[in-house]
Amino acid sequence: GPDYLDPQILEQASGQPVTQLDLWMAGAEYCRHQFYLAAQQSDLILVEGAMGVFDGEPSSADLTATFNIPIALVIDVKGMAQTAAAVALGLASFRDDVEFCGLIANNCGTQRHAQLIDDALAGRMPLLANLARDPEVSLPERHLGLVQAHEVREELEHRFNLGKAWLGGQAICDLPKPVAFTSQDIAAPQKLLQGTTIGIARDAAFSFIYSANTRLLEAMGAKLSYFSPPNDQHLP
Numbered sequence: 001g002p003d004y005l006d007p008q009i010l011e012q013a014s015g016q017p018v019t020q021l022d023l024w025m026a027g028a029e030y031c032r033h034q035f036y037l038a039a040q041q042s043d044l045i046l047v048e049g050a051m052g053v054f055d056g057e058p059s060s061a062d063l064t065a066t067f068n069i070p071i072a073l074v075i076d077v078k079g080m081a082q083t084a085a086a087v088a089l090g091l092a093s094f095r096d097d098v099e100f101c102g103l104i105a106n107n108c109g110t111q112r113h114a115q116l117i118d119d120a121l122a123g124r125m126p127l128l129a130n131l132a133r134d135p136e137v138s139l140p141e142r143h144l145g146l147v148q149a150h151e152v153r154e155e156l157e158h159r160f161n162l163g164k165a166w167l168g169g170q171a172i173c174d175l176p177k178p179v180a181f182t183s184q185d186i187a188a189p190q191k192l193l194q195g196t197t198i199g200i201a202r203d204a205a206f207s208f209i210y211s212a213n214t215r216l217l218e219a220m221g222a223k224l225s226y227f228s229p230p231n232d233q234h235l236p
Contacts, residue, residue, distance in 0.1 A: 004208040006048060008149035009139065013160055014046070020212060021047065023058040028066055032184040035067060039181045054094060061098045070101035070176040072128055077117060078107040085120035092125060101176040102128035109133050129172040137163050148207060194221030199236045203228035 007018040019038070021031045038045050047069060049060030064071050073091060077084040084105060092100040103125055108114050114130035121127060131137070137159055140147045149156060167173070198217060202209060206229060214224060225236035 003050065004210075005146040005148060008207075009146060009156065010046075010048065012149045012153065012156055016042065017211070020210060021063060023063055023066065026212075029184050029186060031063065032067070032182065033186050035181040036183050044175065045179075053091060053098075061095060064099075065095070065097045067181065068099075068179055070099045070179075072102055072104055072172070073100055074104045074106055076107045077105045077113070077130075078109070078133065081113060081116035082120040084117050085122075085125075088121070088125055100125060102126035102171065104128050104172065105130040107131065107133045126171055129167055129170040131163070132166050134162070134166075137166065148204075150204060150207070189216065189220045191221035193217060196221065197223045197225055197236070199225050199227055201229050202226040203231065205230055 003020070007020070010018045019034050020026070021034060023031060035045065047060075047063070049063075049071075050056070051060070053060050053071060053073065061071070063069070073088055075084055075088060084103075088100075088103045103117070103121065105114055105117055105127060108117075108130035111130075114127065117130075118127040139159065140152050140155065200209065200214070218224060227236050
């Protein structure tokens with residue numbers, strides 16, 4: 001789904017570009033093309049689902065069903081143990097066209113807590129990882145959601161490293177079976193903007209920009225000129 005803040009943090013964490021995927025906004029053909037392009041460059045593709053796995057139309061589950069992508073379910077398990085397993089198994093049986101490869105128990109108090117959940121799963125779903133109930137690993141937030149990555153870059157890096165150390169060699173590091181992505185021809189847009197220059201505000205204050213939009217403008221022939229409203233004296 002559409003988001004500005006999460007991709008900034010995901011880009012810093014992965015060191016790779018992040019692309020928005022939405023079956024309603026962009027269509028299955030566009031999403032298929034993006035997966036195929038990514039697979040030419042990367043062995044591992046991570047997709048962050050928006051909201052709950054079955055929420056919305058189309059949902060994250062619809063995206064995974066369309067492209068046969070296994071789901072790693074993330075549940076905040078604070079205040080529950082066996083119930084977390086029941087919720088996970090209930091979600092896994094809700095639809096028969098999506099595959100759940102395991103559970104990530106977030107906000108998990110102790111190894112004993114994780115063991116209770118794993119025992120309740122009883123081999124019906126792997127416990128991929130348990131993440132500590134540790135504010136040092138939590139991502140910084142403010143009232144509108146996550147803080148922009150460029151504001152807290154060093155702090156984020158510290159938290160990434162703490163999370164990496166906590167995950168260690170847990171089962172989440174054992175990847176599921178490979179997924180094949182097929183090619184998809186996307187017609188090149190008409191050069192309707194040839195000879196046009198478009199000014200775009202871009203700086204620390206004006207940072208909510210979709211790269212897919214700017215790439216499309218360039219593909220249509222436009223020249224993009226970036227400027228900073230707080231810092232520049234003249235428009236380009």
